[in-house]
Amino acid sequence: MTNRRQFVTALGGAAALGALQHPLAALAEIVAQQVKIYYGFPAGSAGDSVARRVADKLGGTDFTKLNPVVENKPGAGGRIALDSLKSAPADGSVLALSQASALSTYPYIYSKLSYGLADFAPVSIGAVMTHGLAVGPMVPASVKTLKDYVAWAKANPGQASYGSPGAGSTPHFLGALLGLNSGADLRHVPYRGSLPAVNDVVGGQIASSLTPSGDYLPFVKASKLRVLATSGAQRATYLPEVPTFAEQGFPELVADEWFGFFAPAKTPAPVIAAASGAIQAALKDKAVADGLLSVGLLAQGSTPEEMRRSLQSEYERWGPLVKKIGFTAES
Structure with missing residues (x-):
């Protein structure tokens, strides 16, 4: 080591x-x-x-x-x-x-x-990039905030999975910290890069993904997924309506990369x-x-x-x- x-x-x-x-x-x-x-x-x-x-x-x-x-x-x-x-x-x-x-x-x-x-x-x-947590059609439309997502994940542990660009990546660890700090059992699904994970969220194969926020933009514009939180110290200029993890009670999940x-x-x-x-x-x-x-x-x-x-x-x-x-x- x-x-x-x-x-x-x-x-x-x-x-x-x-x-x-x-x-x-x-x-x-x-x-x-x-x-x-x-x-x-x-x-x-x-x-x-x-x-x-x-x-x-x-x-x-x-x-x-x-x-x-x-x-x-x-x-x-x-x-x-x-x-x-x-x-x-x-x-x-x-x-x-x-x-x-x-x-x-x-x-x-x-x-x-x-x-x-x-x-x-x-x-x-x-x-420099920030990461974001996004949900797709597997997650009910009533889930609009990070608090909502945590509550849904606790109620649906069998579906509460999140994809990342790979095991050991920063998004993987952000999801793990979210699970530890919220008490939700979030199952990690590693992918070979961000886009395959995002595509599976859009297609309803997995509930959510944590990846660089920019990889979500085309799908946000097409209303195919919803970004619930971003990992920057401030809100992302390209997603100004999305609050940060820190704003929603998770200051440990501040991570620009x-x-x-x-x-x-x-x-x-x-x-x-x-x-x-x-x-x-x-x-x-x-x-x-x-x-x-x-x-x-x-x-x-x-x-x-x-x-x-x-x-x-x-x-x-x-x-x-x-x-x-x-x-x-x-x-």
């Missing part, structure tokens, strides 16, 4: 490995290559939009001449994409977009996690700097920011160091919560 000292050491080690190498030739080489961006969930999801919208703005920058190609590698809660990045060439030709939880909470729940922070170098945060770009750990520092600068510039493009907002994401770039500090903070916050939930990959 990774402890705090090992985690901080890994973060510093990843940065140091890049800083020790300054071959400007590597930067010239990367500009000439076709960059790949791995993303660990299906195409069409909110995070996939981050990868593709940013990739469309990276061609012709100091990082690469050509727009990168996004490769979806869904499964295992995003771990497949990070496993692939770990063994990729450390020359900037391969990046991965990952949710923070794959590196901030997975070390607590997978005793045999095949990667660690020492295998990656932070490049830039891409976008980001998608961020990573490179293999030994990628040279000049390449990391070029990639980070190009990604940050792309995220400031109005078309990119507006496009991400339309799917429930707030564009937000960062320096590699800012990303590292944020990841450390998330790691320290989730340790006690994962222990409270009592979930491991073997449980």
